[in-house]
Amino acid sequence: MLTQISSLNYLKTFVIAAQQLSFKAAANALNISPTAVSHQIKALESQLRVALFQRHTRAVSLTAAGNKLLLACLGAFNQLDATLNELQHDKRDLNLSCCNSFAALWLTPKSVQISTAFPRNPLKICASDSLIDFSRDQHIDMALRYGPSQHNASEQRLATEQIALYQSAQLVARDERLGPYPPALFVTQWANESMLKNIPWQSHVDVSGYRVTTVEQEYFVLQAIMSGQGIGLLSDILARTAVEQGWIIPLADFTAFEGYHYWLRVNPARKEIGAVQQFYHWLKNEFNYYD
16 A cells, blocks of 8 residues: 555645645745755655656646546545544544524433533534524534424424423422512513514413513523522423422413423434434433423
8 A cells, every 4th residue: 555655744745835836835835945845746756666746947737647646635635534434433522403492401400411421522512593404504413493393304202291380399389479469470582583483472371460581581580480480381301400400480370281392303414323312312311291
């Protein structure tokens, strides 16, 4: 293998010089002197017994043999680079796109659990309420989205949320009231419904008995409940950690109603990567709690 070449560095230097058509530019890219570039090219030509460049007064150009070698090197180096990237995938970061509230209320509390399960693959949370286009956002491994129905055949439904009323567990334990009547009811209400319509919660709650306060994100509802400002409508998926920690509890006399679905889509270019597959199955297993 490569019996005619004494050093792969010669081929690397040749490729850069051939692409730049300049020994000086190649020297700058490799952080060596132009003389060193010239010596390596001459050594390569001597070993191959063929001229690779035509030297002009202030420029160089490829010979037919040089152009042939360049094409061969580019193909081989690109294949080698792809193989090296594939071998390193098991040590790469996992990039998950999800909405802001899910990142704050579901993923972040599980950060220790996730890092323990995936010590070689740190999770990078790309929180955004905008949709992800894998053809544009190629660094994203998986996108977890929230909505009323499946948008793409490649998406996997993880769970359907149940919306319930929650109150502060501490206030209930101390048998304290929420303040002057009528009590405050905190509800998530998006001002911009162009991408996703608000869940019609009014058909499930008699608002006449509450002072309704709307906010843009679910974590504001959770903070209001925990601080004893009132009760709030929350998804059981986003409320899970707070319930398990004993911070909030659902109102026993309220009938929960169905909200939206959570869907998971894997980047087609990443779906064969072992760490991505493992995290995909981990997420599905975690969401089995809700079904």
